Amino acid sequence: MSDISNDSGSGSQHRPSVLSLGIREKAALFAAYMPFLENGGIFVPTNKTYRLGEEIYLILTLLDDPQKYPVAGKVVWITPQGAGNNKTQGIGVHFPGDETGKRVRIRIEEALGAAIRSSRATHTI
Helix, strand or coil, X not given: CEEEEEECCCCCCCCCEEEEEEECCHHHHHHHECCCCCCCEEEEECCCCCCXXXXXXXXXXXXXXXXXXXXXXXXXXXECCCCHHXXXXXXXXXXXXXXHHHHHHHHHHHHHHHHHHCCCXXXXX
């Protein structure tokens, strides 16, 4: 399962929300990864309300990798509370097209390997 904490600072509306997501299992990573986005992205379970296009600062920890991946992304997907098919409430964060975004996308795709082409259900589609 994933460990999630949400530390949203109050203050200027121009400061992005900060979310922390730790994914410990390959199956959870598969369910959260969004390979259909141009730069890749990740689904973050949260009950906080966000808007499409909102900037998010995400600190991502993957599997047994001790490294934390800081990602400044944007909300491109929202699954509201009470969504059909028992989908988890949360947001999809699109990785940026910069080196940071590329590094985390490569790391996720290496970790998933051939599973990335699976047709199993995910948090998004």
